[in-house]
Amino acid sequence: MTDSNTVDAPESRFWALAQAGIVAVAFSLLLAGTNAVNPLLPVYREVLRLEPFVLSLTFVFYVTVLVIALVVLARPSLTRHATGLLLAALAVALGADALLSLSTEWSVLVGRMVAGVAGGLATGAAAALVVAAIGARGRALSATGNLVGAVVGTAASQIVIELRGSAATHEVFLWHGIAVLVVLVAASIVLRVRRAPNRLALATVAGVPEKLRLRLSDARYLATGCVAWAGVSVAIVLGATVFAELDSPLVRAVGPALMLGSSAAGQLASPHLARVVPWMSGVVLLSVGALGIAAGAVVDSPPLSLAGFAALGIGIGISYRAGLVALSRGASPARQGALSSAYGAITYAVAAAVVLTVGAVGNVTGVVPAAIGALVVTAVFGLVLLPFAPRLRDTVDRV
Numbered sequence: 001m002t003d004s005n006t007v008d009a010p011e012s013r014f015w016a017l018a019q020a021g022i023v024a025v026a027f028s029l030l031l032a033g034t035n036a037v038n039p040l041l042p043v044y045r046e047v048l049r050l051e052p053f054v055l056s057l058t059f060v061f062y063v064t065v066l067v068i069a070l071v072v073l074a075r076p077s078l079t080r081h082a083t084g085l086l087l088a089a090l091a092v093a094l095g096a097d098a099l100l101s102l103s104t105e106w107s108v109l110v111g112r113m114v115a116g117v118a119g120g121l122a123t124g125a126a127a128a129l130v131v132a133a134i135g136a137r138g139r140a141l142s143a144t145g146n147l148v149g150a151v152v153g154t155a156a157s158q159i160v161i162e163l164r165g166s167a168a169t170h171e172v173f174l175w176h177g178i179a180v181l182v183v184l185v186a187a188s189i190v191l192r193v194r195r196a197p198n199r200l201a202l203a204t205v206a207g208v209p210e211k212l213r214l215r216l217s218d219a220r221y222l223a224t225g226c227v228a229w230a231g232v233s234v235a236i237v238l239g240a241t242v243f244a245e246l247d248s249p250l251v252r253a254v255g256p257a258l259m260l261g262s263s264a265a266g267q268l269a270s271p272h273l274a275r276v277v278p279w280m281s282g283v284v285l286l287s288v289g290a291l292g293i294a295a296g297a298v299v300d301s302p303p304l305s306l307a308g309f310a311a312l313g314i315g316i317g318i319s320y321r322a323g324l325v326a327l328s329r330g331a332s333p334a335r336q337g338a339l340s341s342a343y344g345a346i347t348y349a350v351a352a353a354v355v356l357t358v359g360a361v362g363n364v365t366g367v368v369p370a371a372i373g374a375l376v377v378t379a380v381f382g383l384v385l386l387p388f389a390p391r392l393r394d395t396v397d398r399v
Helices: 010-035 038-047 052-073 082-100 105-138 141-193 195-201 216-245 249-276 283-299 302-328 333-365 367-385
Strands: none
Touching: 010 082, 010 105, 010 141, 010 195, 038 052, 038 141, 038 216, 038 249, 052 105, 052 216, 052 333, 082 105, 082 141, 082 195, 105 141, 105 195, 105 333, 141 195, 141 216, 141 249, 141 302, 216 249, 216 283, 216 302, 216 333, 216 367, 249 283, 249 302, 283 302, 283 367, 302 333, 333 367
């Protein structure tokens, strides 16, 4: 019997690698679109006169719908339809871009909910398709794709803002829609060619439960992901707004993008670090970075704030990836997709609750003290979690 992930013919290997590549690009592009909103929040506040609580709703509405979709799809019996789910996600993303490009309060909020549907459809599907194509090397896709997409979306959006000003609220999503359409066509072709091996690889294994069941021992992996994603969410959603109010244009423009770039670098470097420093955990850097951003905001030190963004990003990248990969070691492609959906649902739900709470507090105290308080709390939780957080040695796949 031949393993479905083993490729003998050069042509088959080419198409397997093409599938892994186009699926990774598609998932990262979807996340780029959702993260492109974040640099626009100060522009929305100025142009649309949005209050801090409404700004937080742009994240919460997106995450609420995303979590519902992830919960529904967190089962191997549904993940076997990964090909159709991913293509549907790209099509739905086009609708989200159309709504967001209108740049009104209602269209932004509704567009974010539609984007949540797209993200929910794609998360498990993309993870399953990459593992089906290249095996264990693809286990971290939903974590790495999140951050790579966030880097690209945030940086590109910020560039358009610098070049086009308030017109960026329209143009960012027009360009993103064009990119999604191109990737949708390419993905359709590649997945059509790979339909037979995908059908075999994604079949649920006899004896495996139709519904996903998590173990109590998985709690430490999930808790690590929750703290990491709550930290990155507060810094992304409110970071630019906070430093805009503090009249710190350098930190406003560079800080969130630096954090996301550092986070992606931390994730991509994790396989190498697992061989060099297998005892390492990312939660220490996460806590140090969160405190650095808060301290820099209090004492008005842009260098300290930027150093904090960089450290927070690396810590988040290592921690969030470690939680997912440790949780899913040894999983089949179908179960991998279900676990990725469950991990995303839980971590995003916690992050949404945190951001919503910070937004509500910010309506009373102002957004700056609320965000600083949230960063300090994140740092404390990271340090409390240190004895239990997964180490890099826990991310090495079982043979």
